[in-house]
Amino acid sequence: MGLVDDFNTYRSAMNEKIMDSDSLIIKRLFNLDTHAYTVGHLDIKAKELIGLTCSLVLRCDDCVKYHLGKCKEVGLTQEQVQEAMGIACLIGGTIVIPHLRRAFEYWEELQHV
Amino acid sequence: MGLVDDFNTYRSAMNEKIMDSDSLIIKRLFNLDTHAYTVGHLDIKAKELIGLTCSLVLRCDDCVKYHLGKCKEVGLTQEQVQEAMGIACLIGGTIVIPHLRRAFEYWEELQHV
Amino acid sequence: MGLVDDFNTYRSAMNEKIMDSDSLIIKRLFNLDTHAYTVGHLDIKAKELIGLTCSLVLRCDDCVKYHLGKCKEVGLTQEQVQEAMGIACLIGGTIVIPHLRRAFEYWEELQHV
Amino acid sequence: MGLVDDFNTYRSAMNEKIMDSDSLIIKRLFNLDTHAYTVGHLDIKAKELIGLTCSLVLRCDDCVKYHLGKCKEVGLTQEQVQEAMGIACLIGGTIVIPHLRRAFEYWEELQHV
Amino acid sequence: MGLVDDFNTYRSAMNEKIMDSDSLIIKRLFNLDTHAYTVGHLDIKAKELIGLTCSLVLRCDDCVKYHLGKCKEVGLTQEQVQEAMGIACLIGGTIVIPHLRRAFEYWEELQHV
């Protein structure tokens, strides 16, 4: 629970500061990001799996956390999430494993929120 | 057609040489790779979308080509493939765009094979 | 001259196909990209140096070529461009050097266009 | 203020240990690094913008912090720094955004040092 | 001592959870990893140097810590480890230096375990 709250609180606070700034490109990029994961030709489950696995192979812990939260929200099961992360580890190699550890920890905490 | 044939021919020839070698880890990794994209908790379409987008954000043209071929094979539509690649470009940034160009070119050639 | 023409021709042809597609995110990303390098709080020389060096440390040959063309266009001197690329090599390490070789070759060809 | 002090203290302490070691290549690399950002064909503002944005696209928080400190020191404005970081986010994609959050936080703390 | 214990405790706890999960690919990848660093055509010192330097250029602090522990265990000297890390910094550039700082700190703590 601590991990999830900490992540969300910090993320919201800093996003607010960024949106308050005079950074046109960044604001538009944030805006694009918001729309990219809504339903389109692909459903939102497929899109969140893309977001999760791309975040994992690029080894961005915060991005992984964010998409794990969304994966749970859109109804992906633990087995599906873990299978997707397995593919990401295979693609990205053992260098991804430390991030997988933190992903497993965060996923566990998400179940208690 | 040239692009697709060239890619497949070279890939097969080199894979054969690698499998003929005395490289236990590599052989097992190839073996893992073969099984990773078969149906499991996720269907093969979801898995190919993961393979495609992870390849794109990691900017590996050959991996993108391989998964584009598989995406077509498993019945993903052009709209779905392009939407997935759009998300990958957003995650990976404009640095991905040169790889997107080659992906569009390869996808087009795949339609004529 | 061949290198420069080849690059520009392929880039334009593929960009056109991408813009003709049904890829909303990609189109918006292209649009953002067009506006990012216009004058703002920073002048266009500073922005092109950012584009060039980020492309070099991320080791994207096509991005490097594009920004080398723009660097010449906005009036950056050879000495400035080479110094910037030196910093990029230091930040990104010797792994950047093969891309530096191709950058030097392309810059030379740009002088004869 | 805490963030800035923590960063500088740890960095100085560890740099000292590294320079005390028997690591010839590393020492020369440190030496090269010191000279790379002094005035040359480019002024120090352009060089710090290069250092900052390359650090951001390569997603190195410590490198970003270091160059934010230098950007402030050489007189770059908040608007210029934010615009440069916006370009870096566009080039590197949304995967850069968690690092942008920490960069905004650090920049804010720098104003109170 | 704190750093080493913290790292090992967390790593073991999470590895156990991962091995308890239903993640076939991940388990096989872990299994491959265990065997990869045993003696073969190369001795274990050469293999640990490979593991260490690849971890460093890929900028994975946890992987670096793990291989530093193994480097000490298999009898590599401080001079050898530092020289290998110097080559990694040269290959990967100054972006690797923040990870080198943490590697030096961890190596020092390893001597007191």
Place this chain on the structure above:
Amino acid sequence: MGLVDDFNTYRSAMNEKIMDSDSLIIKRLFNLDTHAYTVGHLDIKAKELIGLTCSLVLRCDDCVKYHLGKCKEVGLTQEQVQEAMGIACLIGGTIVIPHLRRAFEYWEELQHV
């Protein structure tokens, strides 16, 4: 033979142009690079294995080619080189495999030079 000659000829020609330029940082980086792989606390075989595997996980074909040539020159056997590359593929994941294919092809050509 074609691959090896092509690589060496282009590399030498461009290195010469780079060394003729007014790029102090780059020249010093080249100089550092030349000295890094000479015998020190580690022997040259260990150093070339480091160079080869770091190049492979960072997915730089030209760097891989260069170090494959050096590996052969310093007397590493095919079994040793392949085992090292297997570890690199495990660390870096299946995304490395297209580069492994080209490495196998180049190594084969090296035997006929």
